[in-house]
Amino acid sequence: MLPVKAYRDPAPSRLKYRLERLWLRPAIRNSVRIGLPLALVAWCIAAAATDPIVRAAVAERAQAARDAIAAHPALRVDRIELNPVSEELTAALAPVLDIPMPISSMDLDLDALHDRIAALEAVAATTVRIESGGTLRVHVQERTPTVLWRHADGTLELLDTGGHRVGAAIGRADWPELPLIAGQGANQATAEALSLLRLAEPLDDLVRGLVRVGERRWNLELTNDVTVMLPAVGAKAALARALALHEADNLFARDISHVDMRDGRRPILRLRPPAVETLQTLRNPEGERDA
Amino acid sequence: MSHVFEAQRAMRARREAALRRGVVAVLDIGTSKIACLVLRFAPDGEDGAQRPTRHGLTHGAFRVIGAATTRSRGVRGGEITAMDETERAIRTAVQAAQKMAGVRVDHVIASFGGGGPRSYGLSGEVRVENGEVSELDVGHALAACEVPDYGHGREAIHALPVNFTLDNRTGLRDPRGQIGARLAADMHLLTVDAATVHNLLHCFRRCDLELAGLTIAPYAAGISALVEDEQELGAACIDLGGGTTGISIFAKRHMIYADSVPMGGHHLTSDICQGLHIPMPAAERIKTLNGGVLATGADDRDLIEIPSAFEGSERDRQQISRSELIGVMRPRMEEILEEVRDRLDASGFEYLQGQRVVLTGGSAQVPGLEELAARILGRQVRVGKPLRVQGLPQAATGPSFAAAVGLALHASAPQDECWDFEMPSDRVGARRVRRAIRWFRENW
Numbered sequence: 001m002l003p004v005k006a007y008r009d010p011a012p013s014r015l016k017y018r019l020e021r022l023w024l025r026p027a028i029r030n031s032v033r034i035g036l037p038l039a040l041v042a043w044c045i046a047a048a049a050t051d052p053i054v055r056a057a058v059a060e061r062a063q064a065a066r067d068a069i070a071a072h073p074a075l076r077v078d079r080i081e082l083n084p085v086s087e088e089l090t091a092a093l094a095p096v097l098d099i100p101m102p103i104s105s106m107d108l109d110l111d112a113l114h115d116r117i118a119a120l121e122a123v124a125a126t127t128v129r130i131e132s133g134g135t136l137r138v139h140v141q142e143r144t145p146t147v148l149w150r151h152a153d154g155t156l157e158l159l160d161t162g163g164h165r166v167g168a169a170i171g172r173a174d175w176p177e178l179p180l181i182a183g184q185g186a187n188q189a190t191a192e193a194l195s196l197l198r199l200a201e202p203l204d205d206l207v208r209g210l211v212r213v214g215e216r217r218w219n220l221e222l223t224n225d226v227t228v229m230l231p232a233v234g235a236k237a238a239l240a241r242a243l244a245l246h247e248a249d250n251l252f253a254r255d256i257s258h259v260d261m262r263d264g265r266r267p268i269l270r271l272r273p274p275a276v277e278t279l280q281t282l283r284n285p286e287g288e289r290d291a
Numbered sequence: 292m293s294h295v296f297e298a299q300r301a302m303r304a305r306r307e308a309a310l311r312r313g314v315v316a317v318l319d320i321g322t323s324k325i326a327c328l329v330l331r332f333a334p335d336g337e338d339g340a341q342r343p344t345r346h347g348l349t350h351g352a353f354r355v356i357g358a359a360t361t362r363s364r365g366v367r368g369g370e371i372t373a374m375d376e377t378e379r380a381i382r383t384a385v386q387a388a389q390k391m392a393g394v395r396v397d398h399v400i401a402s403f404g405g406g407g408p409r410s411y412g413l414s415g416e417v418r419v420e421n422g423e424v425s426e427l428d429v430g431h432a433l434a435a436c437e438v439p440d441y442g443h444g445r446e447a448i449h450a451l452p453v454n455f456t457l458d459n460r461t462g463l464r465d466p467r468g469q470i471g472a473r474l475a476a477d478m479h480l481l482t483v484d485a486a487t488v489h490n491l492l493h494c495f496r497r498c499d500l501e502l503a504g505l506t507i508a509p510y511a512a513g514i515s516a517l518v519e520d521e522q523e524l525g526a527a528c529i530d531l532g533g534g535t536t537g538i539s540i541f542a543k544r545h546m547i548y549a550d551s552v553p554m555g556g557h558h559l560t561s562d563i564c565q566g567l568h569i570p571m572p573a574a575e576r577i578k579t580l581n582g583g584v585l586a587t588g589a590d591d592r593d594l595i596e597i598p599s600a601f602e603g604s605e606r607d608r609q610q611i612s613r614s615e616l617i618g619v620m621r622p623r624m625e626e627i628l629e630e631v632r633d634r635l636d637a638s639g640f641e642y643l644q645g646q647r648v649v650l651t652g653g654s655a656q657v658p659g660l661e662e663l664a665a666r667i668l669g670r671q672v673r674v675g676k677p678l679r680v681q682g683l684p685q686a687a688t689g690p691s692f693a694a695a696v697g698l699a700l701h702a703s704a705p706q707d708e709c710w711d712f713e714m715p716s717d718r719v720g721a722r723r724v725r726r727a728i729r730w731f732r733e734n735w
Contacts, residue, residue, distance in 0.1 A: 011379035012386050020386055021499065024395035 369405025
């Protein structure tokens with residue numbers, strides 16, 4: 001029998017032998033030699049990233065660095081140059097362009113500024129850019145009001161050629177040179193309205209305005225309560241024809257209430273009641289009325 | 292036999308798995324040393340090695356990538372006597388070899404010297420089923436061999452079909468595909484002590500290793516130490532180990548007889564130790580450096596200094612002549628060789644064509660052994676070194692590594708054994724059916 005108390009043995013212990021064999025497994029070896037360091041580094045990074053103190057410090061550093069860069073004189077913007085626009089628009093732009101100067105171009109959000117300017121009603125298009133020498137150049141293309149649109153409740157709105165709202169008008173008297181349109185959906189056919197009105201220019205003061213009927217066609221209202229009803233299609237030709245009639249026969253000065261041009265074959269006139277009577281008397285000079 | 296059949300088959304399956312994985316260790320458990328070689332099999336024919344064929348790998352298709360030797364402990368006469376010690380020794384050897392190879396080995400093919408191998412020549416005869424001999428017929432013929440009652444505590448370790456006879460033609464190596472009516476098979480059955488094998492199995496299990504093959508050392512030594520002609524014509528390989536001397540006789544490339552003599556180099560050492568009154572390590576040292584078995588006139592004048600039996604006293608130095616040492620060693624060597632001669636005579640070795648005897652193993656390095664053996668055995672004798680295999684370190688090419696190298700060769704080109712053939716169903720199947728029926732009867 002061997003001594004029960006073991007002596008020092010050159011042979012590897014069972015544990016060492018097993019570990020050695022485990023170590024010779026490629027999967028184990030690679031995971032320990034490559035996987036473990038990677039995992040350790042990943043854990044360190046994750047621990048640092050989730051630590052609020054470290055995060056705050058990093059954020060502070062980043063902010064400080066950013067500020068240092070932003071403070072560079074080449075990035076400074078110290079004046080705004082605006083192209084000449086109307087007073088109303090200048091007033092509307094004032095709160096938008098109220099930027100504390102000087103400011104670093106890194107702190108200036110040009111896109112947001114552009115959007116805010118473009119959101120103004122009276123602005124058709126705008127470009128905002130920073131030019132060398134610290135200039136913030138704002139170029140605004142203004143919408144010019146070309147027509148007044150009267151709503152059913154009597155409020156007035158200014159529209160440009162494309163039918164876009166430019167602003168509200170307080171009274172008709174403020175814009176005496178602008179033609180007037182009315183009716184629902186009138187703003188969607190502003191261009192047609194303007195061309196019709198241009199055609200009706202010879203009538204001069206006689207024109208009162210255009211009324212959109214059923215979002216489909218136009219009525220030309222004259223100051224002497226004559227209504228020229230124009231068709232939905234071929235309105236210009238119909239108006240030209242009516243104007244020609246007026247020129248030849250002084251049509252609109254007659255005792256009529258409506259000139260219906262909707263039927264392309266012939267104009268139809270609607271007489272006022274006294275005129276009807278007069279016409280009847282003219283047709284029946286003897287009192288056929290009695291009959 | 293069926294139990295052995297299944298166990299061996301499982302072992303064979305593990306070996307196939309190991310060969311597919313490409314790495315297997317061979318472990319020669321001797322009385323004086325444990326040698327471990329780690330083999331890498333080249334699956335894709337790199338550096339000129341052959342591709343594995345259907346019948347396994349051929350010679351040279353492997354490379355030794357790790358080798359380690361350690362002093363054997365807890366082994367006496369080729370058998371485990373102290374499990375713990377042997378386990379440690381195996382661990383040492385395997386770990387060192389693994390370290391050198393840089394890969395982990397799970398499968399081990401082992402050989403051992405002891406166990407008292409006993410050979411049986413069996414023969415069986417069957418009618419060929421379809422005129423042409425098929426693998427099934429071979430299996431039937433092998434199964435028809437009358438297995439002797441080899442005792443309860445014994446285990447069949449090899450069952451090699453060595454010869455086939457088809458009708459009147461004998462000496463067939465492979466009868467498959469030939470036409471005939473009666474097929475007879477000769478089988479060489481080798482049994483060893485079951486306890487030895489079970490101890491060994493348990494030892495490997497404790498080392499976390501799977502046993503993928505088990506042979507006896509003389510067989511493995513014969514594979515590596517005998518050249519092809521000797522294996523073909525008939526030769527005996529005598530593996531002079533530390534605790535045992537193994538004998539294996541080869542003919543027609545098959546081992547036809549194996550035996551072992553429970554004496555070896557350790558007995559020489561203990562004789563020197565006793566005869567000259569010196570400690571064991573000193574005796575071992577003197578044996579290796581100055582040993583011999585044939586005395587000449589010069590040996591009388593050749594003085595060897597031997598240490599005193601009483602350690603530390605420098606004054607009384609002793610000197611003996613070399614012939615005295617030879618005088619101690621020679622009778623023991625003669626005894627071993629005489630024992631071997633008796634075993635060879637008993638085996639019927641004299642009827643073989645070739646009568647060459649090849650000495651190998653660690654003790655075969657004793658100078659003058661060739662002449663002594665030739666005189667005692669009365670045959671041509673040479674000292675055989677193991678076959679050269681790729682990648683084997685120079686230190687492991689000596690005769691003492693014959694068994695380890697032979698195991699490597701055996702692993703790469705295993706011989707067909709009885710259990711590689713299909714057993715006829717009436718041998719295995721019937722028992723299974725009967726067992727199933729009994730189970731039903733007991734449970735329902």
